Amino acid sequence: MRKVSDRIEFSIVKRPLIKGLLDFECGDDAIVKKFGAKVFLAVIDALGHGGDAHAISIICKNFIEKRHNKKLSQTVTALHENIKSLNKGAVACLAVLDLDTGELEYVSVGNICLKIFGSVNRKIEYKPGIIGYNIPTPQVEFIKMSMGDVLVMHTDGVKEHFDITDFPDIMKNSAEKIAKKIIRKFGKEQDDACCLVLRYIK
Numbered sequence: 174m175r176k177v178s179d180r181i182e183f184s185i186v187k188r189p190l191i192k193g194l195l196d197f198e199c200g201d202d203a204i205v206k207k208f209g210a211k212v213f214l215a216v217i218d219a220l221g222h223g224g225d226a227h228a229i230s231i232i233c234k235n236f237i238e239k240r241h242n243k244k245l246s247q248t249v250t251a252l253h254e255n256i257k258s259l260n261k262g263a264v265a266c267l268a269v270l271d272l273d274t275g276e277l278e279y280v281s282v283g284n285i286c287l288k289i290f291g292s293v294n295r296k297i298e299y300k301p302g303i304i305g306y307n308i309p310t311p312q313v314e315f316i317k318m319s320m321g322d323v324l325v326m327h328t329d330g331v332k333e334h335f336d337i338t339d340f341p342d343i344m345k346n347s348a349e350k351i352a353k354k355i356i357r358k359f360g361k362e363q364d365d366a367c368c369l370v371l372r373y374i375k
């Protein structure tokens with residue numbers, strides 16, 4: 174999936190684990206949704222894999238997507254309460270980018286990897302917790318993006334230790350090419366994988 178709209182270019186690439194021949198469904202998913210002068214982003218990884226994980230990821234995705242314009246911390250807490258009774262869990266990172274200021278507001282629970290490449294090269298540290306089982310009070314944090322910066326958000330089905338030096342041409346590639354490359358080169362065969370790439374453009 175590739176889309177170019179006003180001031181952002183983004184792509185979401187996902188695939189189910191490769192080694193589990195009976196699993197065709199992916200428990201990882203992502204959302205990109207523009208609203209006003211903002212864009213909502215999320216990456217979700219439902220625990221486990223296969224049909225069960227896929228079903229939970231759909232529940233989480235729909236729940237989160239409906240609340241894309243609400244406070245991020247409230248959405249995380251509400252989702253936690255909502256899926257608790259299912260005895261299933263997920264990790265997720267939710268963010269809102271203000272296209273006028275470049276301010277990225279985010280809340281992360283669990284090991285979704287968030288990196289910014291460009292004017293700064295930054296990797297956001299993981300936060301503890303599993304939505305549906307136990308979560309700390311969700312913490313909203315901020316990071317500033319500059320024009321031309323590339324945001325990468327991916328699940329743990331992608332090896333986290335790649336850096337900008339692995340992609341000397343990262344700034345030239347389309348978001349779609351970057352996302353495909355990350356999944357192809359760094360995706361783990363034994364896990365579902367999802368990568369969201371978003372470039373903040375003029």
Ligand SMILES: [Mn+2]
Binds near residue numbers: 328364
């Ligand atoms: Mn995973």
